[in-house]
Amino acid sequence: MKQCIPLLLMLYLVVLSACNSTRIVKPLAKKQVAVGLDFGGPIMDFAGAKIPVPFSSISVGYGIDSNLTFFGGVNITSAIFGTVQWDLGILGEVIRPQKGYIPGLSIGASTQMMVDVFEANFRMYPVLDVNLYWNYLPKHEHYFYVNWGSWFDFWDRTQGIGNTKLYYPSFSLGHTFENKKMRYTIEGKYITPGIENGGTPVKFNGIAGQGSWGVYLSVVRKF
Amino acid sequence: MKNIGFLLLFLTITLTGCRLDNFLFNPATVTEYKFDAFEEEQRFVLDSSYAISESLIDLMTLESGPEDDRETIYAAYIGDQSRISQDTIILYCHGNAGHLDYYWERAKLLANAGGKNRFGVFFMDYRGYGKSTGKATEAGLYYDVDACMKWLKAQGLTDDRLVIYGFSLGGAPSTELTANPRTLTPSKLILEAPFASFEFMAQDIAKIAFAGSFYGNLEIDNSVEIQKVQQPFMWMHGTADDFVGIHHGELIQQNYQGTHKVIRRVQGGEHSTVPIVMGFDIYMKLVADFITGEI
Numbered sequence: 001m002k003q004c005i006p007l008l009l010m011l012y013l014v015v016l017s018a019c020n021s022t023r024i025v026k027p028l029a030k031k032q033v034a035v036g037l038d039f040g041g042p043i044m045d046f047a048g049a050k051i052p053v054p055f056s057s058i059s060v061g062y063g064i065d066s067n068l069t070f071f072g073g074v075n076i077t078s079a080i081f082g083t084v085q086w087d088l089g090i091l092g093e094v095i096r097p098q099k100g101y102i103p104g105l106s107i108g109a110s111t112q113m114m115v116d117v118f119e120a121n122f123r124m125y126p127v128l129d130v131n132l133y134w135n136y137l138p139k140h141e142h143y144f145y146v147n148w149g150s151w152f153d154f155w156d157r158t159q160g161i162g163n164t165k166l167y168y169p170s171f172s173l174g175h176t177f178e179n180k181k182m183r184y185t186i187e188g189k190y191i192t193p194g195i196e197n198g199g200t201p202v203k204f205n206g207i208a209g210q211g212s213w214g215v216y217l218s219v220v221r222k223f
Numbered sequence: 224m225k226n227i228g229f230l231l232l233f234l235t236i237t238l239t240g241c242r243l244d245n246f247l248f249n250p251a252t253v254t255e256y257k258f259d260a261f262e263e264e265q266r267f268v269l270d271s272s273y274a275i276s277e278s279l280i281d282l283m284t285l286e287s288g289p290e291d292d293r294e295t296i297y298a299a300y301i302g303d304q305s306r307i308s309q310d311t312i313i314l315y316c317h318g319n320a321g322h323l324d325y326y327w328e329r330a331k332l333l334a335n336a337g338g339k340n341r342f343g344v345f346f347m348d349y350r351g352y353g354k355s356t357g358k359a360t361e362a363g364l365y366y367d368v369d370a371c372m373k374w375l376k377a378q379g380l381t382d383d384r385l386v387i388y389g390f391s392l393g394g395a396p397s398t399e400l401t402a403n404p405r406t407l408t409p410s411k412l413i414l415e416a417p418f419a420s421f422e423f424m425a426q427d428i429a430k431i432a433f434a435g436s437f438y439g440n441l442e443i444d445n446s447v448e449i450q451k452v453q454q455p456f457m458w459m460h461g462t463a464d465d466f467v468g469i470h471h472g473e474l475i476q477q478n479y480q481g482t483h484k485v486i487r488r489v490q491g492g493e494h495s496t497v498p499i500v501m502g503f504d505i506y507m508k509l510v511a512d513f514i515t516g517e518i
Contacts, residue, residue, distance in 0.1 A: 081243060083437040114437060121434035155432040158422040159446065159474075163432055192430060199468025200428040 025131045028063035033223040040216030045203040052215040067093035085114035103132040126152045141178035183220040244439040248359035249320040250352040261324035287370035294350040294357035301334045302343030308379025315346040316393030322353030337511030368396040372406040388413040395443045402451035419471040420444035455483035461492020
């Protein structure tokens with residue numbers, strides 16, 4: 001059977017739904033609103049090339065306080081295929097970035113939720129993000145960051161098969177160019193290290209047959 | 224903000240017509256079947272010792288499906304049609320890619336199992352594949368394989384001499400029509416490199432336990448349907464299958480609740496290479512022995 005089949009398109013959605021870019025790393029200013037578009041996903045083989053899955057979502061954020069931001073998002077690609085997927089969360093800045101090399105520390109807690117419009121199957125996954133970010137240029141807001149993301153999956157698998165894998169980590173390195181109105185971010189991510197990625201029609205590019213690299217872009221407008 | 228709300232509403236309500244079901248099928252069309260003269264790249268090409276006399280090859284068309292979903296499918300019978308009322312027949316259901324020409328060499332292997340033309344072999348292009356009309360669907364798979372059973376029955380085949388063999392996607396109609404018979408009830412079921420279910424595959428790739436309905440409406444679930452099968456069952460799967468991992472087949476064979484099960488985990492076998500890695504002679508003997516009840 002041909003190895004390169006459109007079945008991978010079926011499954012890109014499945015995988016990508018679990019692979020958003022990091023929503024918000026650095027809190028918004030108090031009462032500030034941000035609206036963003038996110039693109040990208042795990043890198044897979046397709047027609048002889050290695051491409052990031054073209055996943056997309058719309059995100060919003062609101063600065064409850066200078067160190068506390070509410071955020072959410074809706075997955076556009078999932079919606080196209082009949083699954084409404086959204087996330088809601090809150091990000092708190094634990095340590096402000098200091099002069100020199102001491103980074104800021106923020107922690108985000110959110111839930112990814114999804115329901116399909118055909119059978120109304122529902123899933124909800126807790127997500128925890130820990131971010132370190134550096135404002136490395138005086139008088140500028142640009143920063144780069146590292147992220148440790150954690151998905152938790154407590155749902156039984158098909159046919160009532162017990163779920164023995166409850167934790168799905170990811171690690172990201174990103175950079176954000178920021179000015180008064182905009183944030184532009186590029187992020188590289190390593191998703192689910194230690195988890196085998198073979199034996200399926202979708203060929204992901206990870207390390208030694210495990211996990212997948214991912215690339216993401218986001219553009220955010222602040223109001 | 225209002226505009227964004229409307230945009231989200233629009234996306235959610237108006238764009239939900241897309242489903243991923245169709246991506247399960249990867250048909251190739253053709254204007255003419257060539258069989259031995261087919262020159263495109265194949266997994267293997269048999270030597271002349273496996274040749275089948277042209278007088279024993281019959282390409283035909285069949286009408287398949289109910290009136291509101293009827294298509295003309297192409298099928299090929301290898302063997303002496305006048306002996307269908309006496310012979311044992313292997314009904315071969317191919318995988319999700321290609322068309323009859325791609326599976327011709329495999330069909331010839333089966334036609335040589337147990338000796339040349341020991342068993343009749345019948346295989347078909349599902350709707351949308353090869354020269355068959357229409358578009359591949361899950362329901363269409365079942366209609367098309369059942370259409371072949373109708374033809375075989377009309378030639379005098381009875382349940383006890385029908386063996387159904389499903390490769391990869393072909394495992395779906397094979398299992399379904401053995402578990403829930405329509406025209407004929409296969410007496411034995413052979414599955415090579417089957418996938419467990421649509422949802423199992425989705426979760427297998429996503430790793431996370433998403434619902435299959437997030438992505439499609441396919442109801443294919445071989446690992447559940449196999450529980451209804453009491454007929455003798457043989458399963459073959461390559462341990463190095465990187466397309467449909469062997470754990471798919473393992474789940475199916477574990478769920479089989481009949482009393483006669485033959486298992487072959489083929490060390491180093493990939494998705495399409497089980498007969499090659501096993502060795503053609505061993506493969507053909509295995510199939511023949513299973514059909515004749517030697518194993």
